[in-house]
Amino acid sequence: GENVEQHPSTLSVQEGDSAVIKCTYSDSASNYFPWYKQELGKRPQLIIDIRSNVGEKKDQRIAVTLNKTAKHFSLHITETQPEDSAVYFCAASYSGYSTLTFGKGTMLLVSP
Amino acid sequence: EAQVTQNPRYLITVTGKKLTVTCSQNMNHEYMSWYRQDPGLGLRQIYYSMNVEVTDKGDVPEGYKVSRKEKRNFPLILESPSPNQTSLYFCASKGLTEAFFGQGTRLTVV
DSSP: OOOEEEEOSEEEEETTOOEEEEEEESOTTOOEEEEEEEOTTSOOEEEEEEETTOSEEEETTEEEEEETTTTEEEEEEOSOOGGGOEEEEEEEBOSSSOOOEEOOOEEEEEEO | OOOEEEEOSEEEEOTTOOEEEEEEESSOOSEEEEEEEETTTEEEEEEEEEETTEEEEOSOOTTOEEOOSSSSBOOEEESSOOGGGOEEEEEEEESSSOEEEOOOEEEEEO
């Protein structure tokens, strides 16, 4: 089955800095890669996703890049703000009605 | 409003006392899943269901049961809970892409 590795497990940045979280996947058949944000005490919620036919996708201060050859994808957050502090999970699946495999998560701490 | 509803939100129980955590979704999704979340271990899949009457084991199925008699409901059953099942549990349903999570159930087994 699919295996998703996520790094780093913890990331501390100053407000205004950029943050990058990286994930690798094992199954070359995976073609859908979402990122979820989980604020303290809340449920995970989708913030951005990318399909394998796209190399990069942006939504305001967040972007995701995908390298299919190397089987890795990354989340980039620019101009970080304290409200970006949360746990971020990457995931991979074969699109369609298939299961999502999650990475172990990255706790992002943004200090004012 | 599209939502996944779990109950209860919090549960403290004793070892060996059977319990059920309910999960219901209103999005007509065929796929539903249960995860447990523990510090440092991320979201680990317990069981999933691709459709009514179809369930499969995830990564950590031991000690859990599920059923899918109706499309909207996917209860998680702990027949004989043990302290190592103390965790935060999430139910999720998924269409073609995005997964929607329930509010979570924090279970403590003493």
